[in-house]
Amino acid sequence: MKKIIHAVPNFSDGRREEVIAEVIKPFLNTPGVKLMGHFPDPDFNRTVIEALGEPAPLKKALMEMTEASVRLIDMNKQSGDHPRIGAQDTIPIFPLQNITLDECKEFIEEIAVDIHKKFNLPVYFSGENARCEERKALGFIRKGQYEGLKEVVHTDERKPDIGERKLHPSAGAIICSAGIKPLVAFNVILDSNRLDIAKKIAKSVRGPSGGFSTVRAVGLLFEDRDQVCVSMNMFDFEKTPLYRTYEFIKREAARYGIGTAGTELVGTLRQEALVSVAEYFLQLEDFDRGQIIENHMIG
Amino acid sequence: MKKIIHAVPNFSDGRREEVIAEVIKPFLNTPGVKLMGHFPDPDFNRTVIEALGEPAPLKKALMEMTEASVRLIDMNKQSGDHPRIGAQDTIPIFPLQNITLDECKEFIEEIAVDIHKKFNLPVYFSGENARCEERKALGFIRKGQYEGLKEVVHTDERKPDIGERKLHPSAGAIICSAGIKPLVAFNVILDSNRLDIAKKIAKSVRGPSGGFSTVRAVGLLFEDRDQVCVSMNMFDFEKTPLYRTYEFIKREAARYGIGTAGTELVGTLRQEALVSVAEYFLQLEDFDRGQIIENHMIG
Numbered sequence: 171m172k173k174i175i176h177a178v179p180n181f182s183d184g185r186r187e188e189v190i191a192e193v194i195k196p197f198l199n200t201p202g203v204k205l206m207g208h209f210p211d212p213d214f215n216r217t218v219i220e221a222l223g224e225p226a227p228l229k230k231a232l233m234e235m236t237e238a239s240v241r242l243i244d245m246n247k248q249s250g251d252h253p254r255i256g257a258q259d260t261i262p263i264f265p266l267q268n269i270t271l272d273e274c275k276e277f278i279e280e281i282a283v284d285i286h287k288k289f290n291l292p293v294y295f296s297g298e299n300a301r302c303e304e305r306k307a308l309g310f311i312r313k314g315q316y317e318g319l320k321e322v323v324h325t326d327e328r329k330p331d332i333g334e335r336k337l338h339p340s341a342g343a344i345i346c347s348a349g350i351k352p353l354v355a356f357n358v359i360l361d362s363n364r365l366d367i368a369k370k371i372a373k374s375v376r377g378p379s380g381g382f383s384t385v386r387a388v389g390l391l392f393e394d395r396d397q398v399c400v401s402m403n404m405f406d407f408e409k410t411p412l413y414r415t416y417e418f419i420k421r422e423a424a425r426y427g428i429g430t431a432g433t434e435l436v437g438t439l440r441q442e443a444l445v446s447v448a449e450y451f452l453q454l455e456d457f458d459r460g461q462i463i464e465n466h467m468i469g
Numbered sequence: 470m471k472k473i474i475h476a477v478p479n480f481s482d483g484r485r486e487e488v489i490a491e492v493i494k495p496f497l498n499t500p501g502v503k504l505m506g507h508f509p510d511p512d513f514n515r516t517v518i519e520a521l522g523e524p525a526p527l528k529k530a531l532m533e534m535t536e537a538s539v540r541l542i543d544m545n546k547q548s549g550d551h552p553r554i555g556a557q558d559t560i561p562i563f564p565l566q567n568i569t570l571d572e573c574k575e576f577i578e579e580i581a582v583d584i585h586k587k588f589n590l591p592v593y594f595s596g597e598n599a600r601c602e603e604r605k606a607l608g609f610i611r612k613g614q615y616e617g618l619k620e621v622v623h624t625d626e627r628k629p630d631i632g633e634r635k636l637h638p639s640a641g642a643i644i645c646s647a648g649i650k651p652l653v654a655f656n657v658i659l660d661s662n663r664l665d666i667a668k669k670i671a672k673s674v675r676g677p678s679g680g681f682s683t684v685r686a687v688g689l690l691f692e693d694r695d696q697v698c699v700s701m702n703m704f705d706f707e708k709t710p711l712y713r714t715y716e717f718i719k720r721e722a723a724r725y726g727i728g729t730a731g732t733e734l735v736g737t738l739r740q741e742a743l744v745s746v747a748e749y750f751l752q753l754e755d756f757d758r759g760q761i762i763e764n765h766m767i768g
Contacts (some may be wrong), residue, residue: 176762266762315573319631357756366632399489416751441740441763447747451745452715455658455731461473463565466505466521 174267175228175274178437179219180260181239182248184210190217196234197256202227203229205440215250216259220261220438222427225277232261232281240341245316253312253317255294256342262297262309264352267468274348275299282332282346289341292323292333297347301331308345316342319391354404354443355436356412357390358419362428365391371422375400375415382418384410397431407443413450419456441465474527475574477651477736478518479559480538480745481547483509488541489516495533499764501526514549515558519566519737524576531560531580532587534693539640541589544615552611553620554593555641559607560597562653566767573579573647574598581631581645591622591632596646600630606646615641653703653742654735655711656689657718660728664690667697674699674714681717683709696730706742712749740764 183189190210194217197205203223210217223231236258243257261281265274275298282293300306308419314322319342322328324335330343337343359366368389376382382408390399400419406409420430441462461463482488489509491699493516495609495657496504502522509516522530533558534716542556548670560580581592599605613621618641621627623634659667667688672678675686683705689698699718719729740761748756758764 201541202727204765206762207759222762267766382608386643412751430752432752434754435756438760438762441761444747444761445743447751448711448743451750452711453729453731453745455733457734460506461734462740463505463521463736463737463745464763466503467566468763469472 171268172224173269173273174222175225175266175277176266176352177219177221177223177228177232178262178264179221179232179235179237179258180254180259181217181235181243181249182215182254182256183239183243184213184216184250185215189345192242193217193235193238194219195238196231197221200227200231201238203231209437211252213250213261214252215248216252216254218437220374225269225273229281233284235349236261236285236289236291236344238337240291244340245342246340247314253308254342255312255316255417256291258291258341258344260345261348262347262349262352264349266279270296270452271348271350273285278346278348278441285344285346286332289338290333291338291341292330292343293335293346294343295331296345297358298412304459305331311345319343339449342425348371351406351440352438354407354412355402355438356394356403356404356415357399357434357436358416359395359397359399359433360423360428361431362398362423362426363391363396364426364428365389367423367426367428368400371419372400372402374422375402375418382410395431407439411446412443415448423468444469470567471523472568472572472656473521474524474568474576475563475565475651476518476522476527476530476531477561477563478520478534479553479557479670480516480518480534480542480552480557481514481549482510482538482542482552483513483515483549486535487755491539492516492534492535495530496520499526499530499533502530504647508736510551511763512549513551514547515553515735516660520591524572528576528580532583533640535560535584535590535643536586539637543639544636544641545639547615548688551710552562552614553641555590555637555643556613557590557640559641559644559646561648562652563648567569568646569717569751570597570649570745577645577647581643584643584645585631588637590633590640591629591642593642593644594630594646595644596648598646606631614757616644620765626699650705650707650739653711653738654701655703655705655714656698656700656733656735658694658696658698658730658732659722661697661722661725662695662728663725663727664688664697666727667699668728670718671699671701674717675711676699676742681709684714685695694730703724706745710745710749712742714758 239258538557672687
């Protein structure tokens with residue numbers, strides 16, 4: 171069975187079609203690598219790439235992608251609604267098949283060293299590669315964003331993990347990480363336009379304010395449908411499955427006499443995230459994942 | 470993308486380990502073919518094989534399997550609880566990837582001709598290959614089973630579709646078919662030991678007595694757990710999804726004050742049969758199957 175890594179790189183352009191096409195190109199042209207999708211967001215001015223690949227060709231594609239981002243995106247001119255510190259802002263990877271987290275950690279360290287060497291980009295490590303507790307999540311690393319980081323990058327607290335204590339003059343810096351599994355972005359839409367209620371429920375479901383420890387959530391208004399939404403990042407769909415947050419939100423909303431209008435899954439997710447939902451609602455006993463025919467077609 | 474066929478051959482031994490090992494061996498030894506599982510049932514005295522393969526190697530494996538069944542199983546001595554007319558009783562196949570139903574129909578016709586030529590087995594066609602309406606399902610073809618068929622095989626009504634009007638002296642006959650999709654075997658277990666209620670609910674859910682047209686069902690007692698079960702064969706999980714029969718049975722059982730204790734899926738099924746369940750219960754909107762990471766790993 172082949173070793174396969176899942177990569178979800180984010181770069182800081184979600185508006186210029188020709189730039190986006192150039193940055194994603196390596197994932198289309200490299201045998202052994204597959205582009206599952208790319209999701210440009212003009213408001214965020216940022217594009218998420220979803221890709222799979224065997225280690226060697228994936229490394230090649232990630233290097234070429236970074237070369238294109240560094241060449242085409244000038245952080246001194248870039249702006250958007252999403253926090254960022256560099257042109258090729260993040261490269262998070264996850265083990266997918268026949269590869270361990272440790273191997274992925276090593277893989278991304280090698281890429282980070284090469285990126286610094288070739289493009290003179292300073293590197294921050296997060297996730298399982300973080301050098302200290304506070305760099306595990308992105309919030310602290312991104313504090314002040316590109317503009318703010320430029321001012322404090324020389325301090326002990328904010329210095330890069332690889333490279334000198336200064337940013338690349340146009341491409342800023344990059345965050346590299348390996349993690350055990352990618353987050354699932356799950357929106358539960360309420361049959362109501364009361365944003366205050368969506369915010370209250372978001373607060374109740376997210377870990378830091380007393381909810382599920384693996385969940386982060388905000389309340390949002392979807393203007394086009396005049397409905398509010400509890401928008402979640404679920405960081406561990408095994409410890410906290412989708413059905414649990416769904417049922418929880420349904421119950422909390424019922425307290426206000428509000429029903430759930432629908433849900434959305436944004437981006438990709440593992441089959442298991444949905445199989446566990448079916449298993450729960452059907453009260454399925456002793457279900458072996460080998461019973462799914464398609465699981466025998468993966469090689 | 471490779472052409473892949475799903476085959477679910479049944480042969481008439483579920484007791485003798487050495488016979489079973491010999492009959493399934495071609496699926497273990499043939500490159501381009503994958504054995505997903507095999508399920509011997511000693512009471513039925515019958516084994517179900519679940520396999521996948523590209524057409525040419527799959528044909529090779531199916532021929533070798535049939536050779537072993539014909540050589541090792543004597544229908545004059547065989548007995549069991551499951552209806553059967555021959556040693557290699559059935560070969561049903563289904564298109565799985567990049568292949569049409571018509572191609573599968575042609576594929577199984579070729580195999581049937583070869584089986585008759587090589588082993589002198591008479592062949593009946595069922596499913597989409599049936600030569601007349603009444604041979605589409607297995608009931609009519611199997612009426613009287615091996616012993617009874619021997620007496621009537623010379624009649625116009627019961628004569629084989631390929632071969633003379635007589636059975637193979639030890640191996641009986643074989644039923645070959647292609648179909649659009651395999652059935653899903655789904656058991657809903659009730660928190661009760663009232664077999665009369667399970668039978669009533671089975672009657673209400675199955676097509677012939679007024680229920681779902683794609684569903685067949687019986688009520689059974691599971692003695693080991695002292696609970697009854699509505700045991701279904703669901704012939705089209707897309708037209709009649711799993712969640713619909715589950716919710717229906719739950720509702721019917723509630724009328725007697727009985728809850729559902731659990732469910733079981735027997736054998737293999739398509740991923741879609743479970744994804745549609747998750748989609749339903751989560752009220753999921755616009756979910757693209759390409760969002761499932763594993764679906765990009767199938768080649």
